Amino acid sequence: MSNPHPYPTLKAVTLTHVRYQRGDQLGHFLAWVSLVPIFISLGGFFSHFIFRRELQGMFFAIGLLISQFINEVIKTSVQQARPETCAMLEMCDSHGWPSSHSQYMFFFAVYLTLLTYHRIGALFRKQMWIVGFVVWPMAILTMYSRVYLGYHSVVQVFAGAALGAVLGGGWFWVVNNLMWCRFRAIEESAFGRFFYVKDTSHIPNVLKFEYENARAARKHVSYRRAD
Template identity: 25%
Template sequence: MGDVPLASLSLTHVHYNPHDPLSFLSAWLALVPQGLCVAYVTLIWASREAEVILMFAGQMGCEALNFVLKRIIKEERPKQILGKGYGMPSSHAQFMVYLAIYAGLFLVFRHTPVIVRSGAALHFLVRVLLALVLCLGAGAVAGSRIYLNYHTPRQVLAGCGAGAVCAFAWFFVTRLLRVHGWIDWVLDQDIVRWFRVRDLLVSEDLVEAGWQQWEAKRKLSRRGSSDHPSTKSE
């Protein structure tokens, strides 16, 4: 093994200045898209929600577009960095901006839960704040690519633009799929039903709905315990 040249797994290999705390933070921000992909798969497996699947499908389409654009434009990365592949547009920026805008559009315009714990106005405000936090996070990741010299500002701006176009376009497409009943048609297919795919996220706050079910179950359990003969005084 000592004579075999070793290769680096560049998927998580990030160059940064160890003496610069901001460079160190930027290196961690560079890993956010990989972490979000794990979160996507986890959410899909755990919730089986159609909206999460649609969002992830658009995310993968956005990544495919980035792959194609890089090989059409063929613009090199900044000379100061040893990064592999082409740099135009930035895939990190494109990934994060798509996620932030699509999720923000969903939270503000499509997510209308019936069960609202603290009132509709407060719930809507929370959703708007979450959308803003997502945009700030996308900006931080995009900025980190410039700070680490993996991309030029122009490459990052191009990635942001491509991600925004993908997000708005896919949100419009998924709206048409819902309006014309294609989502319901797919959900009625036997193979989809076998995987227990559902479409509750649009009309329900899953945390609140789950909590209400838990509370109802607990009340029944307490009522059953109080009615049990062994708990009554003789």
């Protein structure tokens, strides 16, 4: 008997392919929420490297990559199945424990909270409310979205959140206690000089510092043109 499907079985890249029930407005909203880690990675850290070249941000991104690598190792080792809804979502060929989305967001939330608190200054005290009222609710919503949409069980998202929080706190300690003293060497290296890599974590108010230096540079250029 001839094969009714002559072509090999196809598998989709599910990076941004999130399913929700048609007509479910909450599901639609939560589907977008579950894409927040991708927006952070591509829109946040990628643009941060292009425009800012901050070492603290680079090591932040490296920590998230390490966290996701650990997540994949654990998933492959444990091989815990996703909920029964995985058949409808066409996700049964992947493992569910721990949730990578929850792990990503809680790593991000913990690291950003510690980083903001660590850089105490007038500007950063004002920014703490952004972390508390934007970042953490988004992390919790992401965790809830994975259960609501049927991609994970409650146990799987809490496991991911706990692991992400521990890794985020641990990586922050490593970067700011063991690696921070090497930031100056990285700045002065051939790599740092070529890519204009810098560290401004020692400056209390970076925006004010850049603003004042930009104005001073403009005045200097104006004086030279006047001469």
